Amino acid sequence: MAASRASLFLAGSSVTSASGTSRRNRCVSLSRRMAVSTEQVTSVVAMATTSLIENGTLSERKKGRKEESELILNVYSNPDEITQETRKTLKDYFQECRDLMIGSDGGPPRWFSPLECGSHTRDSPLFLFLPGIDGTGLGLITHHHKLGKIFDMWCLHIPVKDRTSFTDLVKLVEKTVRSEYQSSPDRPIYLVGESLGACIALDVAARNPDVDLVLILANPATSFSRSRLQSLIPLLELMPDQLVPNLSHVLNLLSGDPLRMAWENVVKGILPLQTIGKLSQDLVSMSSYLSVLADMLPRETLLWKLRMLKSASASANSHLHAVKVQSLLLSSGKDQLFPSQVEAQRLRHMLPKCEIREFKESGHFLLLEDSVDLVTNIKGASFYRHGKYLDYVSDYMPPTPYEFKKIFESNRWVIAATSPVMLSTLGNGKVVRGLAGIPSEGPVLCVGYHMLLGFELAPMVIQFLMERNILLRGIAHPMMFNRLREGKMLDLATFDTYRIMGAVPVSGPNFYKLMSSKSHVLLYPGGVREALHRKGEEYKLFWPEQPEFVRMASKFGAKIVPFGVVGEDDVGELVLDYNDQMQIPYLRTFIKELTEEVEQLRTDADGEVSNQDVHLPGVLPKLPGRFYYYFGKPIETEGRKQELRSREKSHEFYLQVKSEVERCMAYLKEKREKDPYRNLLPRLLYQATNGSTAEVPTFEL
Structure with missing residues (x-):
């Protein structure tokens, strides 16, 4: 349960807009293509599976496992058969802006729900998208398909000729928020905004x-x-029309991705022929849509929007102290319009619940x-x-x-x-x-042994999904989810992948909910102390004296699968452990600071397991050996609830599980000596002969 990139699991009323539109008409249909679908979807995996089948890209192979008498x-x-998810493209953005937005009849700002965003479940949270300077409301078009499955999604459209002030836009959004909050007070409301829209969200x-908002x-x-856009206001006000193209020299926008290049031309006001040659292949192929930007x-609209950005920024900044929501x-990193990275750090220190x-x-x-996948x-x-x-x-x-697939590809080299x-x-x-x-x-x-830095986690969790369609929900250290204060600990974003794969913070209520939902749960009783062990302590268990998991497992009749893993000594040598680092004043101070940033566990425990100091061991890589996993015979707890309430019986059962984990590791350490493919070179030769995807043999069972 270590703080390491290598570790996967560490221990009723109406809404009225400026035009008086009621909630019944809130989702204005700009065309029949933007009507709300009524399809209801109940499972993310089921939806993704259906999509793959419809696209004809999913293998017909089924795993030989029966559940409720049906093959799953x-x-x-x-993963190699999984193609990219269905999503619209930049070309679709230009097409729909031209066909549906720019040529509309004008009018005041209004809400709409794209057709592909109508498949959400009834209890989905409300998602209000607030557009940036373009105002179309289509800024999330590449994400509509996925967002529409988990959110009740509305987008705000601000017509090109509309001159609604920033203050009135805030009031419009606020009126919608208040109305929806009153009708569904237990449902969170997501305010999602880019540039200008973000300022609206902050003000609201x-x-x-009192409203449960997520920004x-x-x-x-x-x-x-601090943006270079600010200097455009006086220039646009004073400069003759024929000189507008020279604004590119004022902006000094660097050439970059196709979208930045196109928007640079928007600011110029025209699309010079010589610029086209600098655009990427994708943008050139859709050159018929470039006029959409102008x-x-x-x-006139650009000047209005720039003035609005100025007032929006001033208003949002003056109200930051009152924003307490998540x-x-x-x-x-390459924002050519705003100093976004610096600004993000500033806002993180001003907003109390900010990531x-x-x-x-x-x-x-x-x-x-x-x-980018939102x-x-x-x-x-x-x-x-x-x-x-959050549950x-x-x-x-x-x-x-x-x-x-993306997670698998990022770990493919480890598995290979x-x-x-x-x-x-x-x-x-x-x-x-x-x-x-x-x-x-x-x-x-x-229940098993935690290798140094959690080396064993990624291959194991991935294999469970690939072979058995089983998602292991890891009981993880709180450091993966929150910090007591900002400091030197790895950024929380480091652990996003692990949360996507189902990790939950260690706690009694979370353990209870996982058991009651009949999940497959991954638990390391040794926690941080085991994953950050010292020299000579590999394959040694550091379990607490108290049988922490026995009674909870027996309460739900869970099957306990003890397992052992070996191989860390074949991939790395521990050269600078905790004891070594505590002898160095600088590192000793560093460890203390890291530890103070995270929540401490087992503060009431005795012995080595109570040492929860967070540090990063120094490991010298070796020529990769091989990882071995052995899952013992499942131990039943069904019908033993009353028996295991006894402190003596539960402790005896606990020691039985611990003994099985040690037996599994002893078995593997002995058997791997007879594996002709334990070292990397023989495995490479075998795959060179039999194909890169061939399963490499091992010792005889």
């Missing part, structure tokens, strides 16, 4: 402290006073970039909830196939280098290769 289709079984949050702010325009922000900042996700290679309009970031930051408080069990959304051998035990005691011995029906509690 495992969408995770082969400041004015409504997601992309490159907020609160830094307008129509979207003609000179906030997620999305910050671009940052950085996109170092993205420009200002990051929500239109293919590499839903994945919301899930990874643990920002998705249905009620007032890590009931609010959890499993990874979509494509999310899993360690060529994991996974053994399990059937009900009759027979040891088999693979995970056939893992019970299909939960609750199941996998």
Whole structure:
């Protein structure tokens, strides 16, 4: 349970707009293509599976596991067969802006729900998108398909010729928020804004402290006073029309991705022919849509929007002290319009419940970039909830196939280098290769040994999904989810992937909910002390004296699967452990500061297991050996609830589980000596002969 990138799991009323539109008409249909669908979807995995089947990209292969007398289709079984998720493109953005937005009949700002955003469930939280300077409301078009499955999504459209002031836009959004809050007070409302929209969201949050709001702010325009856009206002006011193209020299916007190049031309006011040659292949192929940009922000509208940005920034900054709600900042590293990275750090220190996700290679309009997945970031930051408080069990959304594919690809080299051998035990005691011995029906509690820095986690959790369609929900250290204060600890974004894969903070209530929901749970009783062990302590258990998990497991009749893993000594050598670091004054101080930043566990425990000091061991990599996993025979607790209430009996049972974990490791340490493919070179030769995807043999069982 270490603080390491290598570790996966550490221990009724109407809404009225400016035009008087009622809630019944809130989702204005700008065309029949933007009507709200009534399709209801009940499962993220089911939806993703259906999408893959419709696209004809999903293998027909089914895993040989029966559950409720039916074969379950495992969408995770082969990540290489999973194609990119269905989503609209930048070309669609221009097309719909031209066909649906710019040519509309004008009028006041209004809400609409895109057609592809109508498949959410009835209890989905409300999602209000507040656009940036473009005002179209289509800034999330590449995310509509995924957002529409988990949110009740409305987008604000501000017509090109509309001149509603910033203050009135805030009042419009606030009126919608108040009305929806009164009709559904237990449902959170997400205010998602980019640049200008982010300022609107901040003002609405400041004015409504009693409403359960969640803010997601992309490159907020609160830094307008330090933006190069500010200098455009007097220039646009005074400069003759024929000189407007020369504004590019004032802006000095660097060439970059196609969208930044196109928007640079918007600010210029025209699209010079010589600029076209600098655009990427994608933008050139859709050159017929470039005029959309000039129509979207003609000179008069651009000047109006810039003035509005100035007032919006001033207003939002003056109200920051009153914003107390949960906030997620999305910050671009190559924003040519605002100093977004610096601004994100400033806002994090001013907003009490704020987290940052950085996109170092993205420009200002990051929500239109293919590499950015808003839903994945919301899930990874643990920002998705249905009620007032986040429930890590009931609010959890499993990874979509494509999310899993990205996680698999990021860990592919680890799996290839360690060529994991996974053994399990059937009900009759027979040891088999693979995970056939893992019970299909939960609750199941996998209890085992935590390797140094959690080296064993990624291959194990990935294999459970690929082979058995089982998601292991890890009981994790709170450091993955929150900080007592900001400091030197790894950024929380480091652990987003682990939360996507189902990690929950260690606590009695979370353990109870996982058991009651019949989940497959991963537990390391050794926690931080075991994962950050010292020299010579590999494969040694550091379990507490008290049988912490026995009674909870027996309460729900869970099957306990003890397991052992070995191989850390084949991939790395511990050269600078905790004891070494405590002898160095600087490192001793550093460890103390790190430890003070995170919540402490087992403060009432005795012995070594109570040492929860957080540090990063110095490890010298070796030529990769092989990882071995052995899952023992499941131990039943069904019908033993009364028996295990006895302190003596529960302790005896606890020691039995611990002994089984030690036996599993002893078995593996002995057997791996007879594995002809234990070292990397023989495995590479085998795969060179039999194919890179061939399963490498191991010792005889």
